[in-house]
Amino acid sequence: MVALIDLVQYSNEALEVDKFQDYAPNGLQVEGARDVELLVTGVTANLALLEAAVEVGAQAVMVHHGYFWKSEAAPVVGMKRNRLKVLLENNISLLAYHLPLDAHNVWGNNAQLAYRNDWIIRGRLGAGKTPLGFYGELSQSIGVLQFCQNVERTLGRSVQLIDSGVHSEVKRLAWCSGAAQSYIEDAASLGVDLFLSGEISEQTVHIAKEMGIHYVAAGHHATERYGVSCFGEHLTEKFKIRHQFIDIDCPV
Numbered sequence: 001m002v003a004l005i006d007l008v009q010y011s012n013e014a015l016e017v018d019k020f021q022d023y024a025p026n027g028l029q030v031e032g033a034r035d036v037e038l039l040v041t042g043v044t045a046n047l048a049l050l051e052a053a054v055e056v057g058a059q060a061v062m063v064h065h066g067y068f069w070k071s072e073a074a075p076v077v078g079m080k081r082n083r084l085k086v087l088l089e090n091n092i093s094l095l096a097y098h099l100p101l102d103a104h105n106v107w108g109n110n111a112q113l114a115y116r117n118d119w120i121i122r123g124r125l126g127a128g129k130t131p132l133g134f135y136g137e138l139s140q141s142i143g144v145l146q147f148c149q150n151v152e153r154t155l156g157r158s159v160q161l162i163d164s165g166v167h168s169e170v171k172r173l174a175w176c177s178g179a180a181q182s183y184i185e186d187a188a189s190l191g192v193d194l195f196l197s198g199e200i201s202e203q204t205v206h207i208a209k210e211m212g213i214h215y216v217a218a219g220h221h222a223t224e225r226y227g228v229s230c231f232g233e234h235l236t237e238k239f240k241i242r243h244q245f246i247d248i249d250c251p252v
């Protein structure tokens with residue numbers, strides 16, 4: 001068991017929240033029970049995840065996509081009211097880490113994508129003081145279709161390939177989880193063969209073809225499952241608490 005205050009303080013420091021200018025508050029978003037014995041992690045704090053957390057008897061939920069986004073309406077009504085009601089009535093805390101859980105060198109979504117897919121990290125992709133993505137390479141060149149099949153096996157879902165029509169082999173690549181398709185031009189300027197992110201926009205297709213870089217949309221949810229779950233595992237070792245990652249499937 002760990003005191004909530006210690007869990008939050010440790011997580012904030014470990015994930016270096018002070019380094020980020022984010023779109024939502026990082027750290028404790030909703031306060032629940034004073035002590036945490038079972039932590040549930042998940043990608044998004046949607047109602048289904050909260051209900052699953054109640055079912056297993058969790059005292060805290062940690063997610064990548066929490067609440068109180070800059071663009072959202074403030075009133076606690078409708079969907080927002082229903083979600084907060086489940087948390088408050090069941091005395092469950094909500095901790096959310098957005099960009100810190102993309103960027104972290106070990107527990108970040110992008111570091112975990114590299115680890116799980118055997119991609120060799122060579123440097124950072126992205127602007128500013130705290131770039132989120134990486135570039136790197138495969139241990140050997142493979143065909144782009146084989147690359148996609150390997151990713152599909154790792155992530156357990158199909159991916160969408162936009163073939164640049166230029167090289168059929170992939171060796172150098174860049175990646176950034178979630179909705180980072182706009183980084184494709186930064187990736188192309190690094191001279192990599194392929195860029196992978198979660199989502200795709202209409203314009204991504206044209207950029208890929210005209211800049212001669214393959215694009216792979218591997219799923220926003222699918223590319224952001226591993227950061228929070230592996231940080232949850234780390235917390236079980238650190239604080240001797242129980243942890244359960246609950247995957248509420250999302251096709252996007």
Ligand SMILES: [Zn+2]
Nearest residue numbers: 178179220224
């Ligand atoms: Zn995301």
